[in-house]
Amino acid sequence: MPALASRHSQFSNTHTARTGEAEQTRTGGPWWKHRGLAFAVVGVLVLALLPYAGLNDSTILTVSTIFMWIILASSWNIISGFAGYIDFGHAVYFGIGGYVAGILVVKSSVPFALTVFAAAVVSAVFALIIGYPLLRLRGVYFSIAMLGAFLAVRELVSIAAPLTGGAQGLVLPPIVNRLFFYYVFFVGAVCVVALVWGLRRSQLGSSLLAIKDDERGAEARGINTTLLKLGVFTASAAITGSVGALFAYQVTFIDPGIMFRDSFLITVAIMATLGGLGTVWGPAIGAALFLVVRDALWSNEGDSFLIVFGAVLILLVLFMPEGIIGTFQRGDRTQLGRRIKRVRTRFQRTPESSYTTTERRTPRSVVSD
Numbered sequence: 001m002p003a004l005a006s007r008h009s010q011f012s013n014t015h016t017a018r019t020g021e022a023e024q025t026r027t028g029g030p031w032w033k034h035r036g037l038a039f040a041v042v043g044v045l046v047l048a049l050l051p052y053a054g055l056n057d058s059t060i061l062t063v064s065t066i067f068m069w070i071i072l073a074s075s076w077n078i079i080s081g082f083a084g085y086i087d088f089g090h091a092v093y094f095g096i097g098g099y100v101a102g103i104l105v106v107k108s109s110v111p112f113a114l115t116v117f118a119a120a121v122v123s124a125v126f127a128l129i130i131g132y133p134l135l136r137l138r139g140v141y142f143s144i145a146m147l148g149a150f151l152a153v154r155e156l157v158s159i160a161a162p163l164t165g166g167a168q169g170l171v172l173p174p175i176v177n178r179l180f181f182y183y184v185f186f187v188g189a190v191c192v193v194a195l196v197w198g199l200r201r202s203q204l205g206s207s208l209l210a211i212k213d214d215e216r217g218a219e220a221r222g223i224n225t226t227l228l229k230l231g232v233f234t235a236s237a238a239i240t241g242s243v244g245a246l247f248a249y250q251v252t253f254i255d256p257g258i259m260f261r262d263s264f265l266i267t268v269a270i271m272a273t274l275g276g277l278g279t280v281w282g283p284a285i286g287a288a289l290f291l292v293v294r295d296a297l298w299s300n301e302g303d304s305f306l307i308v309f310g311a312v313l314i315l316l317v318l319f320m321p322e323g324i325i326g327t328f329q330r331g332d333r334t335q336l337g338r339r340i341k342r343v344r345t346r347f348q349r350t351p352e353s354s355y356t357t358t359e360r361r362t363p364r365s366v367v368s369d
Helices: 002-027 029-033 035-053 057-082 091-107 112-134 140-159 178-200 203-213 215-220 225-251 262-275 282-319 323-330 335-347 352-368
Strands: none
Touching (some): 035 057, 057 282, 091 225, 112 225, 178 203, 178 225, 203 215, 203 225, 262 282
16 A cells, blocks of 8 residues: 555656646746737837838838828727727718817917827817717618718818818928837827727726627626717727827828828728727738738739729638638638637647546556556
8 A cells, every 4th residue: 555655646746747847838838828918019129120220211101101000990990899880980080180180280380299189189079979879879870870970071171161271271380200200100009009908808898899799788787888888989089080180290281082081981991800800909910911912012003903902802701701810819600710720729739638648547557556
């Protein structure tokens, strides 16, 4: 019996050691556990130093434009991806923000920073006013109502020529500093993605996803859906309005055709959907990929790039309806997603399985002795 106890103790120590080694192999230690955050920090540092790598003004403008669209797509994702309210009038806040900044700086010579803040506030107030009645709608009715709000505000801006300049537009004081706008949009993109990251991991984000899946069920569980929807709707509008103000300063000239562009309505939706609705990195990946591919096709294919890009989007919708990030994270509903999951599972296997087989057989040999 003492020999049996000794051998059983030796087996237990070996089992514990092997299990610990297998767990460390599987997780890769503390660094592997937080690998996403580590990669994000490295990426932020690289992008922060990128302008000093000898880039010309054209490239800096291109990258800053990508940052701008990352902010817009991520802000649209908050209300449309998390709460499930597809907003086809989101561009109205972009236009309002641009015109608030333009009117203040041209008519009253208000400083730059104050105009951006005022643009965010006015956009948020407008969202609060229209959001209370419109967020009672669902599905296509909400989308059409928001599209109507976009068209109505654009027409009002065109009519109010003494204030807005009408079709003649407004000329803002030029701020010709590509590096300045690069870092403004870069910091904005980092902050908005971090905001979405925190939202996704909070109780607030879980409540928004519950509203998206079943709003009545969320209300039955005690979630104040009206207040929650109105809050994220207003925050999304404030972010978009401030970006509209910054864009107005960057282009130095605004008119209804520039600030209330029809293409904005579909572009921001494509970016977020391409990357993955309701994900943290989806809108950022989708915005960057969309702009890079669009510019590449535009320069090589000319006007026919729309045909090529349309075909690519159709294929993506057919085979990756959850988006790029969504397919990797939760793509079980598609054949491609299931294949990706099987490959990931195969690479995540560790020697722990072989230890389990040995450990199951060892006690029987110990007892038999």
